Amino acid sequence: MRRLAARAHLWGGLLLGPVILVLGLSGAALVFRAELDDALGGPPAVTAGPPRALDAIVASRSSPSPARRARSSSRRGAISPIA
Secondary structure: HHHHHHHHHHHHHHHHHHHHHHHHHHHHHHHHHHHHHHOOOOOOOOOOOOOOHHHHHHHHHHHHOOOOOOOOOOOOOOOOOOO
16 A cells, blocks of 8 residues: 555656646746836837738848947956867
8 A cells, every 4th residue: 555655646746746847936936027128128118000020020130230349248257268
């Protein structure tokens, strides 16, 4: 009887553990929504108007703009991989 209870407890935990983990993480995200929005740069931007074609979006991003400057992708003190 004890062995059966131990197996049931093991499999119940393995099956229900991930479900409870997802519920806990999603609940924490809902509780701290305002703080997460502030930490991640504010709520997502919503634009008005009809959706644009993907080709137009790619063309607008690939054309050079004087307002955009190239930024370095390396961080000071970061260890670079040996090639």
